[in-house]
Amino acid sequence: MQLKLASSYGFCFGVKRAITLAESYTNSATMGPLIHNQDEITRLKTDYNIGLYSKLEDVKNDDTVIIRTHGIPKNDLKQLKQKDAKIINATCPFVTTPQQIVKKMSEKKYSLVIFGDESHPEVKAVKSYGDDVHVVLEPSQLEIANFKYDKIATVAQTTKKKEKYLEIVNFLILKYKEVRVFNTICDATFENQAAARELSKEVDVMIVIGGKDSSNTKQLHNICSENCTDSFLIENYKELQNSWFNNKKLCGITAGASTPDWIIQEIVNKIKKL
Amino acid sequence: MQLKLASSYGFCFGVKRAITLAESYTNSATMGPLIHNQDEITRLKTDYNIGLYSKLEDVKNDDTVIIRTHGIPKNDLKQLKQKDAKIINATCPFVTTPQQIVKKMSEKKYSLVIFGDESHPEVKAVKSYGDDVHVVLEPSQLEIANFKYDKIATVAQTTKKKEKYLEIVNFLILKYKEVRVFNTICDATFENQAAARELSKEVDVMIVIGGKDSSNTKQLHNICSENCTDSFLIENYKELQNSWFNNKKLCGITAGASTPDWIIQEIVNKIKKL
Numbered sequence: 001m002q003l004k005l006a007s008s009y010g011f012c013f014g015v016k017r018a019i020t021l022a023e024s025y026t027n028s029a030t031m032g033p034l035i036h037n038q039d040e041i042t043r044l045k046t047d048y049n050i051g052l053y054s055k056l057e058d059v060k061n062d063d064t065v066i067i068r069t070h071g072i073p074k075n076d077l078k079q080l081k082q083k084d085a086k087i088i089n090a091t092c093p094f095v096t097t098p099q100q101i102v103k104k105m106s107e108k109k110y111s112l113v114i115f116g117d118e119s120h121p122e123v124k125a126v127k128s129y130g131d132d133v134h135v136v137l138e139p140s141q142l143e144i145a146n147f148k149y150d151k152i153a154t155v156a157q158t159t160k161k162k163e164k165y166l167e168i169v170n171f172l173i174l175k176y177k178e179v180r181v182f183n184t185i186c187d188a189t190f191e192n193q194a195a196a197r198e199l200s201k202e203v204d205v206m207i208v209i210g211g212k213d214s215s216n217t218k219q220l221h222n223i224c225s226e227n228c229t230d231s232f233l234i235e236n237y238k239e240l241q242n243s244w245f246n247n248k249k250l251c252g253i254t255a256g257a258s259t260p261d262w263i264i265q266e267i268v269n270k271i272k273k274l
Numbered sequence: 275m276q277l278k279l280a281s282s283y284g285f286c287f288g289v290k291r292a293i294t295l296a297e298s299y300t301n302s303a304t305m306g307p308l309i310h311n312q313d314e315i316t317r318l319k320t321d322y323n324i325g326l327y328s329k330l331e332d333v334k335n336d337d338t339v340i341i342r343t344h345g346i347p348k349n350d351l352k353q354l355k356q357k358d359a360k361i362i363n364a365t366c367p368f369v370t371t372p373q374q375i376v377k378k379m380s381e382k383k384y385s386l387v388i389f390g391d392e393s394h395p396e397v398k399a400v401k402s403y404g405d406d407v408h409v410v411l412e413p414s415q416l417e418i419a420n421f422k423y424d425k426i427a428t429v430a431q432t433t434k435k436k437e438k439y440l441e442i443v444n445f446l447i448l449k450y451k452e453v454r455v456f457n458t459i460c461d462a463t464f465e466n467q468a469a470a471r472e473l474s475k476e477v478d479v480m481i482v483i484g485g486k487d488s489s490n491t492k493q494l495h496n497i498c499s500e501n502c503t504d505s506f507l508i509e510n511y512k513e514l515q516n517s518w519f520n521n522k523k524l525c526g527i528t529a530g531a532s533t534p535d536w537i538i539q540e541i542v543n544k545i546k547k548l
Contacts, residue, residue, distance in 0.1 A: 162448060169447060170440050173455050181443075181453045 001245055001274050004203065006195040006254040012188035014092025015258055018069045021090045022050050028064035029053050031076070032121060034090065035069055035258040036214035039236055043260070059085050069258075071095050071125035091125075098126045098155040098184040106131040110180065111147035113172065115165050116157030120215060123157050137164075139171035151178045158186040159216045159257075189216050189257060196220050196254040200227035203252035205244055207271070208233045209264055210256025217256030224254070236263055237270040245274050275519055275548050278477065280469035280528040286462035288366025289532055292343045295364045296324055302338035303327050305350070306395060308364065309343055309532040310488035313510055317534070333359050344395040345369050347402035365399075372400045372429040372458040380405040384454065385421035387446065389439050390431030394489065397431050411438075413445035425452045432460040433490045433531075463490050463531060470494050470528040474501040477526035479518055481545070482507045483538055484530025491530030498528070510537055511544040519548050 011019075015035050022034055022044055029051035033041050044050040050066070053059055056079050064086040067077070071091040080087055091099075102112055111132040116123040118135040127133045132148035134141075152172050156165045162185055172179045200206045206224040208231060210217025217233065224231035232244055245251065251271055255264050285293075289309050296308055296318055303325035307315050318324040324340070330353050333339055338360040341351070345365040354361055365373075376386055385406040390397040392409040401407045406422035408415075426446050430439045436459055446453045474480045480498040482505060484491025491507065498505035506518055519525065525545055529538050 166444050166447060169455075170444070173440060173443060173457055174436055177457055179455045179457070181447050181455060183447055183451055183453070 001248065001271055002250045003268060003271060004199060004250060004252050006192065006199045006252065008191040008195040009253070010192070010255040010257070010259050010261060010264060012186065012257040014069050014094055014186075018090035018092070019044070019260070021088055022066050023048055025050070025064050025066060025088055028066050028088065030066040030068055030090075031056075031059075031072055031080070032068050032070075034066060036211035036217070036256070037235075037258040037260065037263070038211065039263055040258070040260045043262075056080070059083055061085065064088060066090050068121070069095065070120070070122040071099060072121075073125050073128035075128065092158070094158050094184070094186045095122055095126070098158070098182065099129045101153070101155050101182050101184070102126055102133065103129040105153035105180065106133075109149050110151045110153040111149040113142070113145075113152060113154045113168065114157065115154065115160055115168050117215065120157060126155065126157075136168060139168050142168065142171055150176070151180070152176050153180040153182065155182045155184045157215075158184060159189045159219070160185055161219075162190070189219075192216070192254065192257065193220060193223055197223050197227065199252040199254065200224040200231065203228055203250045204230065204248035205250075206231040206252040206254070207240075207267065208254055208256070209235070209267055210259045211235060214256045214258050217258070220254055220256055224252075228252070234267070237266045240267065240270055242274060245271070275522065275545055276524045277542060277545060278473060278524060278526050280466065280473045280526065282465040282469040283527070284466070284529040284531070284533050284535060284538060286460065286531040288343050288368055288460075292364035292366070293318070293534075295362055296340055297322055299324070299338050299340060299362055302340050302362065304340040304342055304364075305330070305333075305346055305354070306342050306344075308340060310485035310491070310530070311509075311532040311534065311537070312485065313537055314532070314534045317536075330354070333357055335359065338362060340364050342395070343369065345373060345399035346395075347399050349402065366432070368432050368458070368460045369396055369400070372432070372456065373403045375427070375429050375456050375458070376400055376404040376407065379427035379454065380407075383423050384425045384427040385423040387416070387419075387426060387428045387442065388431065389428065389434055389442050391489065394431060400429065400431075410442060413442050416442065416445055424450070425454070426450050427454040427456065429456045429458045431489075432458060433463045433493070434459055435493075436464070463493075466490070466528065466531065467494060467497055471497050471501065473526040473528065474498040474505065477502055477524045478504065478522035479524075480505040480526045480528070481514075481541065482528055482530070483509070483541055484533045485509060488530045488532050491532070494528055494530055498526075502526070508541070511540045514541065514544055516548060519545070
């Protein structure tokens with residue numbers, strides 16, 4: 001089987017930074033999974049004894065707590081500080097930015113619109129910094145929005161698509177006198193997407209590696225499926241199925257922003273042996 | 275000839291206000307034509323002795339100067355104030371708003387983009403209130419723009435089309451971290467346009483009344499021409515040609531935002547007699 005890697009894939013700046021930070025705090029624990037990749041979480045536990053708190057109440061005084069790349073809600077951070085825990089903030093700087101924007105714009109009496117998934121930890125954290133905050137995925141959701149203020153500011157979940165963000169922003173511009181648009185979408189995601197799009201056009205089978213609950217990995221899989229019907233999303237080499245590669249010559253590989261290189265390498269090695 | 279008027283046409287709020295103001299200052303003079311309609315300027319001269327300055331140097335101490343609906347550049351206003359002239363500000367409040375926005379945003383170190391015609395008096399005045407101001411009609415003009423600051427604020431000439439404004443704003447949002455969008459486009463223009471669009475679909479001939487140098491009248495004419503090939507732009511009843519109405523049954527009428535009712539009435543009367 002011939003293999004080709006996308007020209008851009010895998011870990012983004014924020015994830016690399018979080019893992020480097022975590023590795024330097026042996027015996028610490030993260031507040032929620034550090035990144036959206038179970039195998040990497042397991043490696044950090046095995047190699048560095050980095051644990052995982054499932055709830056705030058588990059944190060004890062003098063614990064070393066690592067805040068995940070997606071950030072945590074404002075009140076959770078406040079409670080951690082009250083516990084006198086040592087806090088290592090591994091929130092991606094590109095996620096800290098919308099948190100600060102939401103805080104500042106709320107202080108200036110803007111109503112806020114977040115383009116993102118209401119249930120995503122990044123969005124929950126960003127939302128927590130505001131006063132009148134509305135989370136939407138579609139412009140139609142704004143038709144029934146009841147804004148507290150007459151000026152609107154907008155931010156986007158870092159992994160969302162720019163085209164849809166523009167749709168949401170345009171709806172607001174036509175309706176409100178001032179719309180303050182902050183482009184908080186991260187280019188790293190889109191570099192991986194553009195590379196996956198190109199590669200999926202030329203291969204017979206496409207393997208997308210990443211967490212099945214990772215928003216950006218799922219988007220990579222969707223993009224690849226548009227061009228290559230045999231596109232498969234897997235988390236590790238154990239999920240590979242021989243039948244996917246029957247009568248195929250060229251296999252493309254890409255990986256989500258939370259996928260470590262060692263997982264990709266294991267998969268590459270296994271496919272080479274097929 | 276059967277006649278039908280558009281459901282919305284003619285004078286907007288700002289023009290009505292300016293004429294009412296002017297009529298209350300007999301023997302005054304305006305700095306540039308008060309509105310884009312020569313016949314109305316003539317009427318104000320005949321009935322109220324309201325003159326016209328062609329340049330600032332013509333203004334003498336103790337003169338009463340009326341500032342036109344489009345506003346005047348900041349430095350012109352400063353010079354008028356130095357002359358100790360009595361200043362009557364008939365700038366449309368919807369035009370004063372973008373002037374103030376450009377001033378405030380420049381103070382806050384935003385680079386400014388005005389969507390409008392560089393040569394239009396309204397745009398010249400709005401531009402004069404800023405520091406780093408770029409006037410464009412197309413997104414492509416922004417590709418070579420060299421902004422002084424990293425935050426961008428945008429305003430639009432009040433009579434421009436919203437769709438094109440969104441194109442310009444969207445180009446900026448994808449390229450800059452913050453774009454502060456002020457929707458300064460005036461709905462009055464678009465109410466006239468929507469009504470003209472509807473009416474031009476059902477008539478055999480369409481008469482668009484207004485100044486030939488009036489931006490919003492020209493747009494009305496363009497819109498009508500899309501639906502009714504026999505659409506004619508005239509400034510007064512003398513320009514009507516009998517041949518336009520040969521074999522026609524229904525004539526539609528609309529008028530630009532600077533067209534007074536008495537001019538429309540003269541044209542209606544003449545067409546009725548055809």
